[in-house]
Amino acid sequence: MGIVKKSFDYVDYLWDHSKAAKLEGDEVALFLYRSNILGTDLRITNYGGGNTSCKTIEKDPLTNENVEVMWVKGSGGDIGTLSRSGIAGLYTERLRNLKKVYRGIEHEDEMVALFNHCIYDLNSKAPSIDTPLHGLLPFKHIDHLHPDAVIAIAAAKDGEKITKEIWGDAMGWVPWQRPGFDLGLQLEKCLEENPGIRGIVLGNHGLFTWGDTSYECYINSLEVIEMASSYIEKKVNENGNAFGGQKIKSLPPSKRKEQASALAPLLRGLCSSENTMIGHFTDDDRVLTYINSNDLEKLAPMGTSCPDHFLRTKIKPLVLTLKSDEDVSNSQAILKKLKTKFENYRDDYRQYYESCKHEDSPPMRDPNPVVIIYPGVGMFTFAKNKQTARVASEFYINAINVMRGAEAISEYTALPRQEAFNIEYWLLEEAKLQRMPKEKPLSRKVAIITGAAGGIGKAIADKLIAEGANVIITDLQEETLKNASMSFTKDEALTTICDVTDSNSIEKAYKEGCLAFGGIDIIIHSAGLAISKPLEETTLADWNLLQSVLVKGQFLMVQKGVEIIKLQGLGGDIINIASKNGLVSGPNNVGYGTAKAAQQHMTRLLAAELGPQKIKVNTVNPDGVIIGSKIWEGKWAEGRAKAYGISVEDLPKHYAKRNLLNEIILPADIANAVFALLAILDKSTGNTINVDGGMPNAFVR
Known part of the structure; x- marks a missing residue:
């Protein structure tokens, strides 16, 4: 593919050929460069979301033979800030040989420990659960991203049909399945059945795209996302108002800030019934369009679709029933109203946990909401620190974009509650949480x-x-x-x-x-x-x-x-x-x-x-x-x-x-x-x- 600057309307083209030229000959450096510029556009993937990889030929230190090595984002990393210390290097052939010992989907979690037997680079970051999704595909450069536009298609009721309508035979489709070794096998099977495709849409999840070079992979990813975005925007324009149109009007900006600052301490106190939380507030236009809409009452309880979204936002938000211009300085009266809303939310979360839990599920986590919606005013998020609260807000905005797109082209569908629970309380996810560094003494203050x-x-x-x-x-x-x-x-x-x-x-x-x-x-x-x-x-x-x-x-x-x-x-x-x-x-x-x-x-x-x-x-x-x-x-x-x-x-x-x-x-x-x-x-x-x-x-x- 020639080096030609592309023009895009819905994604940012950030490839700097002069910078890339300095990295020529170092495929890992080019893969990291691609990852970083993809990670700067929140429409493509959010903080910590998605993963990228490349494959190179290296000398085996034991045999001195040439072997293929896959370099992939490690567990818990972020492609926007990815560096060599955040990637894992694995023997590709050893990873593919794990198919010989795979015992079936009910045993796939045991495969994660076997990834360590495939390590080539002894300085590797711990391989993530998505490692086989890259390793079982043959391409030199691969992007796994969570673009809002593609997830909107993946979360639509007839997403497979829409995928065909947009890309014809150029894209594959794999229905929803929890990430893991078996999903890697499904991607491999999809490619075998559809040779020549440029990518695969994962139902309710995201996108896989690839290329022979880092640049070709980058352009392929942007072009696929651009086509999805263009299709959705055309449908939005044809359908008119998003989310069924406006139900209530927003307060003026200064009044929104006034209400939010007055209410925030009350919300923080209620959200901190088990662990003290730090807050974040936004009255972004995309948020206001959603929270003031006629469809909020229908869509908010459905929850988010993509696992990366609800792991950070909880499965659904708490929607306040306060009037936007209500006197929130009347703290005792407001507190009484809010307490009832929070108690109902916590009870609902406990029921979700009890109805979905397995014998080996981790104990129930904090049942308080992460995302709180105040129609006419804005959206609050609460988490263990400011960065986590801000990122949760960004992820819910991604979820809003997904719902907007899915509703415009078809009908939005969320993951079944049991599937969502299986991700949220996955033992591998729990193990990742347990590995998190100990909080500092004044954290949450x-x-x-x-x-x-x-x-x-x-x-x-x-x-x-x-x-x-x-x-x-x-x-x-x-x-x-x-x-x-x-x-x-x-x-x-x-x-x-x-x-x-x-x-x-x-x-x-x-x-x-x-x-x-x-x-x-x-x-x-x-x-x-x-x-x-x-x-x-x-x-x-x-x-x-x-x-x-x-x-x-x-x-x-x-x-x-x-x-x-x-x-x-x-x-x-x-x-x-x-x-x-x-x-x-x-x-x-x-x-x-x-x-x-x-x-x-x-x-x-x-x-x-x-x-x-x-x-x-x-x-x-x-x-x-x-x-x-x-x-x-x-x-x-x-x-x-x-x-x-x-x-x-x-x-x-x-x-x-x-x-x-x-x-x-x-x-x-x-x-x-x-x-x-x-x-x-x-x-x-x-x-x-x-x-x-x-x-x-x-x-x-």
Whole structure:
């Protein structure tokens, strides 16, 4: 096939011939390149979905003979980010010889362990269940993808007939069958019965396509998907409105966000009845078209079709019956309505489990919904972390696209519940879940940190993110926030401007956090400034500024944040970054020291009040944090140096020498104390941790 740039309307042509030319002669590198560009288009396959392969001739290290080796995406990988470390290399002939020991479909799970006997590359990733689907086909390059358009055909009531209508004799059809060795045999049989086909549609599942080179395989995949997409769009245009037309109108965008941010903590609390969850929200146009439609009531209970979809979204969503403009701030009344909906959903899931389970099925998993639909507003998803919640949302949008296409060309069909259960509670799937790495200590937690674009606040944010938390990083300056955001991904942190002296600014920050992650668990007030002056030089403006940022800011952050934490019913943590100066009397410090003392006592008062709601409130007192601390960039350093009769340059040594440990205190040391209160001292409240190297006059007991 010649190298000609193709034009496509429904998929992205991303092949860069100059990049590919640099990889010529390395078929594995070209296969990885193809995989990566296919994986960037969510219409073709979603995160973690599908798999790709190539076959090469290699030297057998034991016989020195030429042998064919298949390189294929390993278990749990993602083609969009696939690298050599994520693939398995297997002797193709050994894999095909497994047919000699195959005992039939009721024993096919035992074949997975035998894949290890076919390993050529000792650095291989564990082979996936789809390995034989690639190995039993003879082609050098193979793509197994889950394109929305093709799955729409595969999930249509008369999908085989439509496949014939679109591609004639150029495509094969294999009815639904759970992935495994036997499905590989069915693909092999389909090819034998239909020589010369360019691909195979798998009923309710996806697509197999191939080529002699990586480029030919890529083009073949895109052309097949383009033909399916074009056919569907023509039918959609002929039929008019998607999903039976609009039943309700969406709220305006700002109102949708307002409703979603107010409702998210309630939903998060209910979704977290067994395990705390992180949320994601979208009001994507494709979502709104579906959730506002006349056919939502018919289609949503049917559930998703493709196994890759429902493994991440559960078999069906929870559809809320709230009016789009309902006053969701009336939390107790709304909570009562929601509790009933959630109880009904959990009961339905338990019935699904009990009616479908086998003698050796794993125990029932969390019965709470992953996908929650709010007509007129948008769609929430909840999962163990932000990435998983976001990916679940993306997968359900794929499912929406599938339903849209299938309904346009025929009639959408979902997998029978027993077949879906057999995938969801497959022992091999359970084994994959058990192999997942242990979650980090602060996984499933959401923290908001003030003054977090630099200094102590940034060190705390770094630490919490490293330990698994999602963080809302707030500060006053957009430029510093922009710089801070470069350290994190959007699945880890959100940056937003927040003036802690302005209740409207605080409310806006919390709303953004609830939209991004579903709620709040941890409030850390680190925003601060320092003014060091003797009494006669301290102005009322100095006094008011310190009181406003340090004391009022702490009060406002806690007041609004606790409102959200209580809605969730999951408990929480408040940590206030104060100072040794709130405990120690020193010269030239009346404004700052008084404000810090107020912060500390407010902590104790709040600990006494909020304990019954399982909300811990503690203080961390830094001292002498000069390196990396923002407050030392201004006149504070000059004031303290003057008070001690030394130069500004000598301050770090001065502060280190005066503590018992003779240690310089760094922002990371403060972050470690915060982490200890959050992850280790889980029954500590109303306490103060000094991080000052040991200052006897600051001992609290």
